[in-house]
Amino acid sequence: MYEYLRGVITQVWPGYIVLESKDGIGYKIFPANPYHYTVDQEAQVFVEQIVRETELTLYGFASMTEKGLFNKLLNVSGIGPKSALAILAGADPASLVAAIDQDEVGYLTQFPGVGKKTAQQIILDLKGKMADFANLAQGQELSLGLDLSDSNRLVAGDSQNLADAMAALEALGYAQKDIKKVKKALAGEKGKTEELISKALALLVSA
Template structure:
């Protein structure tokens, strides 16, 4: 629903921060709330998780963390809290490498991950974790457009085409989505 929030950190809790956006406080769960300083102006990439009993917003300082979170919660047995615990370890490259190499023993070093869950993560995510180019995510319009295209059902391979085509182009979100859809239909 929200691609990102831009505002000030009003409060930090044990597993969340409150981001004040024009007088409205958004409670955003995050892997490392202590990375955020009170009164600091931040831009947090977000993902909304809706379940039967809850509706929560999860936030990340980088689009890379955001994308890894999305991939992790798509694995069977990994919920948003577990995904945040994994991201809190700040070992994204090691995590990706362990998944690609099928190293279940390494994955068991992460909190809340046992041998069965580690095997399930490998089974569900091997080959799906594309290492993002950090420069691509400097453009907020591109990041928002990619999230919209992902919501429409396009996968990482298709989104890579759009990322490459628009990485150096300054365009609005609507323009990127429109031209991106034209590119993907070809």
């Protein structure tokens, strides 16, 4: 129904953002990384609306590439929206496509909600069918329609940024034992929330 929504970000939480459109409607949107956005930022967010029984949910993306990958993953049996978001948050498009085409089951099972059977199903369903994404570099298209000029500002102390980053990992479905490990590894790290999330995801995927 919706291709994208444009407005002002009024709330940023570990699991979701709220975008208020010009008509005053606040849309609750679940992106892979809410901390790409900041409060009072004007943004255009590509969205996918999913309706399940009594639940209607909007999932948000910084580009059409992200949205396309999300929908590809949803076509795989055993992959739901939350698992697809977690994969998008932790993998750049090129690495994901390469893992699928090279039968790297171990790479795929590092994401929450993806066991060996589901990873094999991803490869079975998508191998050779993602040519449109094969040459993408990490970060390509991420600025499409999105003002990131102020999205990396520090909104609190470094300890709060780390706490927010860990909460974002929990919202993506990572286990507490894994979160505790990366939190310990990143203890004392300085940086913005988005940067700490990226570092944490890199540690989780390489573990």
